[in-house]
Amino acid sequence: MRAGRLAFLAGAVRGLLRPAPPTGAARAEEHSDPREYDATPHPRAELAVAALLALGGLLCLAFAVLLVAHPNTQLLGAALAAGLACVGAALGLASKRVVPQEVHVEEREPVPPEVDAALAAEARAGGEGISRRRVLAGAAGLAGCGLLGALAVPITALGPNLDGAPDRTPWRRGRHLVDPDGERLRAADIQIGSFHNVLPEGDARALEELGAPVVLVRVAPDSLDLPPERRTWAPQGILAFSQICTHAGCAVTLFRYPASEATSKPPALVCPCHYSTFDVRRAAKPVFGPAVRALPQLPLAVDADGFLVADGPLSGSVGPSWLDVRQSEGGR
């Protein structure tokens, strides 16, 4: 039943698209005459175009009704798509079968020689009557340069205007580390292999400042391989680094910590944007990916109550590496 109907539909479509057999005497000299005019009426095609247009209109109307009455995205999409498809098919069919098809070559009227000569003389005279050709050329050049300048100068605005932000940091000796909820972090609560997003305590603008967000990780203390001047920066194996990647300024939010380092990979912070990988035990030295500068490190200490505090500012400029960024000592 269903298959039969489909076959009928397919046959009808084929019938519509197949051109009607040529009729009349004009068809016989089709190939010899470049002019072609086919105004044979196609009643079937006209009817089909009308039906398609009507159906398309109804479907688009159905979209409007559905939007108000039963806003189901699937039905809405189907109604609009089918409506547009019907209108498109109607237009396509009309252009092929309903509108008369004509190829017509129009010969140009021959131009008498005296008119031709007069036109040529007039065209030649068009260039005369300008006395300050060079002044105009110079002015045009000036206009061109001005335009180019107007286009070129704004490009400089694409560069960084960080206004010293990479070197500004709210971290000072004695400032407590807090989680995003503002609660202080106790060193004993940080498990080996875990990582935490950390902000400076009491800094209302912490989330807008480049130098504020820090990522805190803990590794086995005896596995640390920090430069000598940073030996005291990681109490109990707890390390903190700027969270802003030194490649393109994304937030470094991934930490990999191996269950068995001998058979997998060493612990590292990873930036999710381009997979820059920083070896935390060697002071966030980049070991993979596009970053070339170590993440600035925040020296840490534990206060008398067991809470984590900063033991100084960040070790270097925060954020992507521009030409004039100060290199941190641990960087490459």
Add this chain to the structure above:
Amino acid sequence: MRRRLRAPALVLAAVCGGLALWSAAAGGQQPPPARPGADPALAERGRALYARSCLICHGADLRGVRGRGPSLIGTGAAAVDFYVSTGRMPLSDPTAEPERADPEYPRRDIDALVTYVGSFGGPPIPRVDAAAGDVARGKASFTENCAGCHQVMGRGGIVVGAQVPAIGDVRAVQIGEAVRTGPYLMPVFDERRLPAAEVNDIAAYARFTANPDDRGGWGIGNLGPVPEGLVTWLLAAVALLGIVRLLGERAR
């Protein structure tokens, strides 16, 4: 030709002989009895299983073997249950990445191993109740903590040095175990970062991702808007070009 093969064959024979001797020696080693407090019968069964399948990489004293397997002292019941019940352990090649598979042992044997290794200290199997979690809160927490690697619909993917598993059909307790112990390259999410209630939420959301409420149509694996856009453009653009070509043909 034959001459050239002789040296490698000799080396191979020596290696095989050495391995045979070494495994015979290792087979003679006995792991220590479970620490007190564990069910003795179950722990003894676990000890026998350990000696058969785990000892060769994790060592006769459970302190690991350099280059093959880490120490299990203090690893805890959660890690053992996660690795064995998800089929990641035992591993045929110690340097291979453990991947999810059908578990090698029946539940009772897994319980025995968990009891035996768990008696040497470490975090217990966490209690996770997906039914008590909230899917919406779970999505927020998952997006913040997990989606960076596991993808927002939990479909997994690849990070530097590891494949990331899909989590839609993982049991809630296994999700909790992974969160607390950090298997393979996954970091540990401690109680400070993810309280137990939040783990319940994440488990609820993870269960939701297995059968998300699709609005219909072609989900494209729920991989997100980028592949959806690509598919739309590639398919629709090709179809439109075909139609343009048809329309542009002169009527004959």
